[in-house]
Amino acid sequence: MTHLIAPSVLSCDFANIQRDVEMINNSTADWFHIDVMDGVFVPNISFGFPVIKAINKHAKKTLDVHLMIVNPDQYVEEFAKSGADVLTVHYEACPHLHRTIQLIHSFGMKAGVALNPHTNVSVLENIIADLDMVLIMSVNPGFGGQKFIENAVEKVKQTKELIAKSGSKAIIEVDGGVNLETGKRLIDAGANVLVAGSFVFNSENPTETIKKLKEM
Secondary structure, three states: OOOEEEEEHHHOOHHHHHHHHHHHHHOOOOEEEEEEEEOOOOOOEOOOHHHHHHHHHHOOOEEEEEEEOOOHHHHHHHHHHHOOOEEEEEHHHOOOHHHHHHHHHHOOOEEEEEEOOOOOHHHHOOOHHHOOEEEEEOOOOOOOOOOOOOHHHHHHHHHHHHHHHHOOOOEEEEEOOOOHHHHHHHHHHOOOEEEEOHHHHOOOOHHHHHHHHHHO
């Protein structure tokens, strides 16, 4: 597959969120990446259901929702109702991960699992066949604009090997510190989806920046 670009709405201008949603609609981006943070699992708070529903009302592309929250199971149905197409939970937040993945699938969404920078890819060995996506965090989750953690490139390679070995159909997404230089290395390592936030929205021409990421 050609790699996908998922601009992170966390980095958009919240006072002009509809404008930025329309920009993504009209760009060569493939997905909307929406970070949900609860102030408990990560030291920040972001979007709730009303904002996701508002984005969904205008978005014409896949809603890729990344939950950085504790007890995600109790909200899965509500995220489905809010318009999420892909729902990703953190390995570190799910003591009964297989049950959580089944629950996400039961509401018709694709299921992803995110790994914090310190978490080894091997923890997914017994669940990889059930996943639609693995999200490799290339920064510590919670805030945009952080420096890229180099080990993420190796983790993408390890994840690709695990997927091939298991026969899983999961794709690999990477989030954090993505730009034209790191993005190219991640794609070469086997990444399928690149999340880009501040690199896109802090650029002079976000549409052109998305185009460059897509054309790498």
